[in-house]
Amino acid sequence: MHDMLAEPIGATALDATSVATADCVRLSTVGPGDRGEIVDVRAESHPDGHGVDVHELQRRLLEFGFVEGARFEVLHEGAIWRDPIAIRLDDMRVALRRRDAEDVWVRLDRT
Amino acid sequence: MSEVALRPARVALVGNPNTGKTALFNALTGSRQKVANYAGVTVERKEGHIVTAAGRALSILDLPGTYSLRARSPDEVVTRDAVLGKLAGEQAPDVVVAVADATNLRLVLRLILELKAVGRPMVLALNMYDIAQRQGLRIDLEGLERDLGCPIVTTVATRKRGIEQLTAQVDALIASGALSTENVWHEPSAGEIRGAHREAQRILKAYVRPPERPDTLTGKVDAVLLHPVAGLAILFSLLFLMFQAVFTWATPAMDGISAAFAWLGVFVGQALPDGLLKSFIADGVIAGVGSVLVFLPQILVLFFFIILLEDFGYMARAAFLMDRIMGGAGLHGRAFIPLLSSFACAIPGIMSTRVIDNKRDRLTTIMVAPLMTCSARIPVYTLIIGAFIPNTHVWGLSLQGLVMFGLYAAGIASALGVSFVTRRLFWRGAVEPFLMELPTYKLPSAESVLRNLLTRGQIFVSRAGRIIFPIMIVVWFLSTFPGPPAGATEPAINFSLAGRLGHLLEPLLAPIGFNWQMTVALIPGFAAREVAVAALGTVYSIGDADNHVGALATQLSNHWSLATGLSFLAWYIFAPQCASTLGVVKRETNSWRWPIIMFLYMTTLAYLSSLLVYHVAVAMGGG
Numbered sequence: 001m002h003d004m005l006a007e008p009i010g011a012t013a014l015d016a017t018s019v020a021t022a023d024c025v026r027l028s029t030v031g032p033g034d035r036g037e038i039v040d041v042r043a044e045s046h047p048d049g050h051g052v053d054v055h056e057l058q059r060r061l062l063e064f065g066f067v068e069g070a071r072f073e074v075l076h077e078g079a080i081w082r083d084p085i086a087i088r089l090d091d092m093r094v095a096l097r098r099r100d101a102e103d104v105w106v107r108l109d110r111t
Numbered sequence: 112m113s114e115v116a117l118r119p120a121r122v123a124l125v126g127n128p129n130t131g132k133t134a135l136f137n138a139l140t141g142s143r144q145k146v147a148n149y150a151g152v153t154v155e156r157k158e159g160h161i162v163t164a165a166g167r168a169l170s171i172l173d174l175p176g177t178y179s180l181r182a183r184s185p186d187e188v189v190t191r192d193a194v195l196g197k198l199a200g201e202q203a204p205d206v207v208v209a210v211a212d213a214t215n216l217r218l219v220l221r222l223i224l225e226l227k228a229v230g231r232p233m234v235l236a237l238n239m240y241d242i243a244q245r246q247g248l249r250i251d252l253e254g255l256e257r258d259l260g261c262p263i264v265t266t267v268a269t270r271k272r273g274i275e276q277l278t279a280q281v282d283a284l285i286a287s288g289a290l291s292t293e294n295v296w297h298e299p300s301a302g303e304i305r306g307a308h309r310e311a312q313r314i315l316k317a318y319v320r321p322p323e324r325p326d327t328l329t330g331k332v333d334a335v336l337l338h339p340v341a342g343l344a345i346l347f348s349l350l351f352l353m354f355q356a357v358f359t360w361a362t363p364a365m366d367g368i369s370a371a372f373a374w375l376g377v378f379v380g381q382a383l384p385d386g387l388l389k390s391f392i393a394d395g396v397i398a399g400v401g402s403v404l405v406f407l408p409q410i411l412v413l414f415f416f417i418i419l420l421e422d423f424g425y426m427a428r429a430a431f432l433m434d435r436i437m438g439g440a441g442l443h444g445r446a447f448i449p450l451l452s453s454f455a456c457a458i459p460g461i462m463s464t465r466v467i468d469n470k471r472d473r474l475t476t477i478m479v480a481p482l483m484t485c486s487a488r489i490p491v492y493t494l495i496i497g498a499f500i501p502n503t504h505v506w507g508l509s510l511q512g513l514v515m516f517g518l519y520a521a522g523i524a525s526a527l528g529v530s531f532v533t534r535r536l537f538w539r540g541a542v543e544p545f546l547m548e549l550p551t552y553k554l555p556s557a558e559s560v561l562r563n564l565l566t567r568g569q570i571f572v573s574r575a576g577r578i579i580f581p582i583m584i585v586v587w588f589l590s591t592f593p594g595p596p597a598g599a600t601e602p603a604i605n606f607s608l609a610g611r612l613g614h615l616l617e618p619l620l621a622p623i624g625f626n627w628q629m630t631v632a633l634i635p636g637f638a639a640r641e642v643a644v645a646a647l648g649t650v651y652s653i654g655d656a657d658n659h660v661g662a663l664a665t666q667l668s669n670h671w672s673l674a675t676g677l678s679f680l681a682w683y684i685f686a687p688q689c690a691s692t693l694g695v696v697k698r699e700t701n702s703w704r705w706p707i708i709m710f711l712y713m714t715t716l717a718y719l720s721s722l723l724v725y726h727v728a729v730a731m732g733g734g
Contacts, residue, residue: 069312079343
């Protein structure tokens with residue numbers, strides 16, 4: 001896992017297209033209708049805030065398909081504090097809390 | 112003969128949740144299946160025995176659904192350990208059948224790569240193949256077979272298609288003498304998970320052509336069902352309907368069961384001479400069995416809805432809608448259904464907490480479920496409200512109705528409060544991540560729903576009964592022995608152990624305004640909350656109190672002060688005495704620790720709230 005921390009941010013997607021990190025936002029900030037591509041899944045925000053440690057959360061996110069290069073579209077959000085969010089991730093639908101989505105960095109499509 | 116020839120070959124079904132794995136298991140084994148528990152854990156073990164067309168006996172094990180062998184919940188630990196052959200009391204499977212939803216292959220491909228590392232001979236069952244074909248999804252089966260290095264069978268479990276081909280393939284694999292290769296599986300690191308996804312992506316790109324007519328129905332339905340306003344409104348209407356059905360559909364059956372057992376009791380009473388044997392059979396055994404079976408209708412109705420909604424794909428949506436609302440009290444979104452079920456009866460509520468993966472989240476839900484006002488409290492509430500609350504109107508609303516509503520509200524508030532305090536004081540830290548697949552909607556198959564319902568009923572009767580029934584016998588024993596001396600005029604229960612215990616406990620309960628009659632009534636009331644009504648009738652010498660509530664209410668209002676009546680109501684908001692609930696908690700948590708903690712904390716809350724209510728009422732002149 002430490003090897004993941006050492007990896008430069010978004011090594012897989014960002015370097016290839018050399019887009020500045022400034023273009024990227026956290027998945028926790030997006031709203032319905034937003035679509036784009038996942039560029040990086042990190043393990044750093046709120047070490048005590050997920051009920052599991054950040055590396056475990058990172059692996060769960062990865063296992064669910066939140067992986068660099070995956071396409072997503074935000075479908076719905078909850079009534080209270082617009083949380084959780086439901087998104088289409090490649091060809092499946094997934095729901096998650098915004099808090100647990102903070103370490104997923106995405107690049108939104110320009111439309 | 113060798114051991115291999117004697118025992119059936121072991122086949123384990125492994126797959127993601129929502130892939131129709133259980134439907135495939137049902138199609139394979141039909142009614143030749145049995146449900147038990149794995150040794151030492153409360154995870155259900157479903158096994159079925161079949162014989163293939165070639166005459167080979169197979170023992171098929173349905174393992175809990177998982178996205179990875181890197182187990183996170185107790186269910187997933189079972190799947191991992193069973194596949195690895197490390198599970199206590201289980202041998203490693205001879206063949207693994209990986210079950211995949213043909214329309215949703217990405218995540219299961221990653222799981223298959225993990226299964227390959229384990230090295231067991233494997234067959235891939237591409238289930239829901241009809242839906243894939245309807246969507247125009249093309250899969251190059253031969254290419255995929257070659258690439259994955261395992262045979263592939265296409266199946267439609269709900270229509271029993273491809274089942275024989277699947278067993279034949281398993282048979283052929285065993286017959287060919289395919290041996291396990293070395294197990295090289297280890298917990299994948301984040302980097303390895305990324306690598307597996309790249310590999311899955313490569314395989315998808317090479318052998319699967321995206322659907323020409325992808326499913327659009329799920330998106331359209333979700334636009335309504337997950338709408339922040341309409342979605343919640345629909346959820347609450349659905350729950351209201353469910354709650355109503357539990358009461359209206361189950362009540363006739365429950366009344367029927369009660370009446371049947373009452374009749375049986377009377378019948379046996381007439382057939383047997385007076386004495387201990389008659390009392391044991393009529394009041395102990397028959398009443399005991401009846402008190403277990405009487406819950407069955409509610410449990411079946413409730414589970415009918417739960418299974419239906421689960422199979423349809425709605426449960427994940429309900430959890431999505433409720434997550435933030437429940438989250439405020441430290442509960443997981445999935446705790447909603449169990450808590451709602453507990454309004455009918457805490458037993459099905461506690462049984463349905465299995466939908467919660469995380470152990471702490473599940474335990475918190477189990478511990479607060481009995482605080483929801485169950486239907487067994489209604490007879491007690493009705494009696495005391497009728498006796499002590501004047502039948503007047505306040506602002507055009509019935510005061511008695513308002514008090515009843517207040518008791519329900521107090522139950523909900525205390526459940527949320529206890530959960531909140533538990534999560535703040537004992538199990539600090541955030542609730543588990545909420546990360547959930549929203550499966551595509553599917554029409555549930557009637558056969559599968561009925562089979563699951565039947566299984567639920569069997570589990571309740573056999574396991575819960577095994578715990579509830581002996582407790583009933585103990586309660587009977589306590590209220591019967593020793594018998595009254597000859598010529599005694601007081602009710603027999605006064606002379607029994609329960610009576611003595613009541614007298615003994617009286618000084619303890621005096622500060623909360625309980626007299627000794629109430630204390631005595633609480634002991635048989637331990638069997639089930641509503642039994643307290645009949646028990647009060649017994650100690651106040653009113654025969655058949657259940658059907659003469661008016662007479663009993665008059666007696667109570669003559670003997671008790673208003674403060675005592677209110678104190679008794681407050682006691683019953685928390686009232687720990689329900690042997691069945693404690694029994695089910697023991698069964699679901701596999702430990703006496705949790706029922707004991709539950710009993711202690713509920714008794715403490717009941718005592719403190721009664722103390723408060725009694726003294727406030729006395730201070731206000733209600734003594």
